[in-house]
Amino acid sequence: MIIPxxxxxxxxxxxxxxxSIVDLLNAYFERIESYDKxxxxxxxLTKDKAYEEAERCDKILKDSGPDAFKDYPLLGVTVxxxxxxxxxxxxxxxxxxxxxxxxxxxxxTVVEALENAGSIMIGKTNCxxxxxxxxxxxxxxxxxxxxxxxxxxxxxxxxxxxAAIAANFSLVATGTDTGGSIRQPASFxxxxxxxxTYGAVSRYGIVAMASSLDSIGHxxxxxxxxxxxxxxxxxLDYHDATQANFPKSANLASKPLIGLPKEYFIGxxxxxxxxxxxxxxxVFTKAGCKIEEISLPHxxxxxxxxxxxxxxxxxxxxGRYDGIRFGNKRDAFxxxxxxxxxxxxYVLSAGYYDAYYLKAMKVRTKIIADFxxxxxxxxxxxxxxxxxxxxxxxEKVDNPLSMYLADILTVAANLSGIPAISFPFNATKxxxxxxxxxxxxxxxxxxxxxxxxxxxxxxxxxxxxxxL
Amino acid sequence: xxxxxxxxxxHIATLASLKLKKGEPxxxxxxxxxxxxxxxxxxxxxxNITEPTSQTTGLQNVTRDDNVQSCLSQQDALSSSDKTYxxxxxxxxxxxxxxx
Numbered sequence: 001m002i003i004p005x006x007x008x009x010x011x012x013x014x015x016x017x018x019x020s021i022v023d024l025l026n027a028y029f030e031r032i033e034s035y036d037k038x039x040x041x042x043x044x045l046t047k048d049k050a051y052e053e054a055e056r057c058d059k060i061l062k063d064s065g066p067d068a069f070k071d072y073p074l075l076g077v078t079v080x081x082x083x084x085x086x087x088x089x090x091x092x093x094x095x096x097x098x099x100x101x102x103x104x105x106x107x108x109t110v111v112e113a114l115e116n117a118g119s120i121m122i123g124k125t126n127c128x129x130x131x132x133x134x135x136x137x138x139x140x141x142x143x144x145x146x147x148x149x150x151x152x153x154x155x156x157x158x159x160x161x162x163a164a165i166a167a168n169f170s171l172v173a174t175g176t177d178t179g180g181s182i183r184q185p186a187s188f189x190x191x192x193x194x195x196x197t198y199g200a201v202s203r204y205g206i207v208a209m210a211s212s213l214d215s216i217g218h219x220x221x222x223x224x225x226x227x228x229x230x231x232x233x234x235x236l237d238y239h240d241a242t243q244a245n246f247p248k249s250a251n252l253a254s255k256p257l258i259g260l261p262k263e264y265f266i267g268x269x270x271x272x273x274x275x276x277x278x279x280x281x282x283v284f285t286k287a288g289c290k291i292e293e294i295s296l297p298h299x300x301x302x303x304x305x306x307x308x309x310x311x312x313x314x315x316x317x318x319g320r321y322d323g324i325r326f327g328n329k330r331d332a333f334x335x336x337x338x339x340x341x342x343x344x345x346y347v348l349s350a351g352y353y354d355a356y357y358l359k360a361m362k363v364r365t366k367i368i369a370d371f372x373x374x375x376x377x378x379x380x381x382x383x384x385x386x387x388x389x390x391x392x393x394x395e396k397v398d399n400p401l402s403m404y405l406a407d408i409l410t411v412a413a414n415l416s417g418i419p420a421i422s423f424p425f426n427a428t429k430x431x432x433x434x435x436x437x438x439x440x441x442x443x444x445x446x447x448x449x450x451x452x453x454x455x456x457x458x459x460x461x462x463x464x465x466x467x468l
Numbered sequence: 469x470x471x472x473x474x475x476x477x478x479h480i481a482t483l484a485s486l487k488l489k490k491g492e493p494x495x496x497x498x499x500x501x502x503x504x505x506x507x508x509x510x511x512x513x514x515x516n517i518t519e520p521t522s523q524t525t526g527l528q529n530v531t532r533d534d535n536v537q538s539c540l541s542q543q544d545a546l547s548s549s550d551k552t553y554x555x556x557x558x559x560x561x562x563x564x565x566x567x568x
Contacts, residue, residue, distance in 0.1 A: 105545070106540065106544075199525045242530075301509065304509060308507060324560075339496060365519055368521060417524030
């Protein structure tokens with residue numbers, strides 16, 4: 001059988017009884033067992049549980065027919081969860097040896113919501129430990145490889161999720177984006193990566209990295225799927241007090257104005273990345289959008305602000321891992337977690353708080369003001385996701401500062417809490433995926449979906465997966 | 469010019485309950501110094517009259533009705549620890565007995 005690449009195709013196939021959901025799982029697990037040895041996307045596979053769910057879904061479909069999709073909008077949709085999402089009864093490691101034996105006694109709200117919508121968990125995906133990293137190499141369970149070229153990183157920290165979608169190991173994968181951890185691996189793997197507005201999706205039951213920045217999103221192969229998953233994950237959850245009721249957003253303007261921030265084309269940006277974003281602008285122009293160069297003057301400082309605020313919050317959040325209630329002791333932390341705990345403790349410590357943490361919080365205000373100003377004029381922004389395409393495994397591993405700088409074009413959206421979509425478009429001469437991101441004001445997801453769909457039509461976009 | 473010293477690294481590690489192995493204080497000092505030096509560029513930004521931002525939602529005083537909700541059972545809450553006693557977690561000794 002041919003594994004469907006998007007949800008509409010899956011549901012059309014199921015209505016026509018081309019195969020059962022159990023058949024579909026056979027195809028996925030066969031593929032995973034053949035190829036995941038070389039990619040290392042998964043830390044844990046949940047085969048038994050998946051087949052139980054598949055049998056249940058097949059029965060629902062048999063009993064209700066096409067009406068089943070009304071009650072179960074994601075019926076039969078396979079989901080791989082970044083191993084930061086708590087899954088009741090299924091080991092959840094956060095990519096760290098600290099949690100190598102941790103079996104959660106409850107599931108994240110998002111996991112419950114996706115399961116109630118009829119989706120099926122395939123397994124838990126590899127990631128940089130505690131979501132600290134931009135390459136997947138900080139995982140205590142070995143690096144994930146890029147399915148398009150296994151000498152290269154898939155990006156991070158949601159490395160296994162992005163690679164699993166590119167390798168056609170599942171239809172949807174979840175991720176967390178604290179400083180670009182969905183958008184950057186999506187771009188490196190040629191998939192659609194979605195970072196919602198901060199507070200749009202519940203963070204309850206997801207291992208916390210930096211609580212004022214963590215956004216819960218997902219990987220898909222088209223915008224329609226992205227939207228379908230978001231309509232399930234954005235449900236209000238009283239467990240997360242920072243979650244806001246999702247307001248109805250304004251419709252897309254008939255001739256949208258898209259800002260091109262000049263500060264995102266920094267010195268050192270790869271020529272192919274830059275040319276490709278400009279090429280994407282032409283596609284938008286042909287589709288009736290207007291592109292205008294704008295300025296976000298404090299962009300340069302976003303990376304400093306991010307690595308102060310994020311590490312401060314990390315040092316606090318990782319304080320809970322004491323090996324008493326669950327997990328191993330603190331000596332099981334890897335180097336990157338140790339670095340961030342120490343950096344965060346330092347910027348918060350007496351004597352340095354004003355110079356680093358307080359200063360960073362003030363510059364954060366300026367970065368937000370930059371976005372507020374431009375969104376008075378433009379409907380959305382278009383920018384590169386990362387200064388380079390996927391880099392080689394091992395290239396930045398000994399130089400934390402250079403790894404941190406890989407986040408330079410994604411962190412501002414997290415500091416401002418705004419939504420963004422990373423969209424695949426073209427490839428480098430060497431065959432590595434390229435793409436761009438669009439960003440909008442808080443809660444403008446519907447507008448971004450509309451714009452990205454315009455792009456899909458105008459660029460004649462076709463979902464694709466890597467040949468393995 | 470950074471103000472992080474070698475002894476700061478050891479002090480911070482102690483505060484954060486991290487035991488560093490031989491050679492790690494020096495390695496982390498070198499790596500962290502580079503990052504902290506990078507942060508110096510923030511001094512260029514004028515922030516005398518800028519208010520700090522700690523969150524982006526604008527939400528304040530979030531409440532819900534004070535109804536009893538279902539929660540984890542004691543058994544579930546203890547299930548991930550291998551050191552429990554009489555339905556409590558066993559914790560390391562903090563204060564040790566001394567003869568006076």
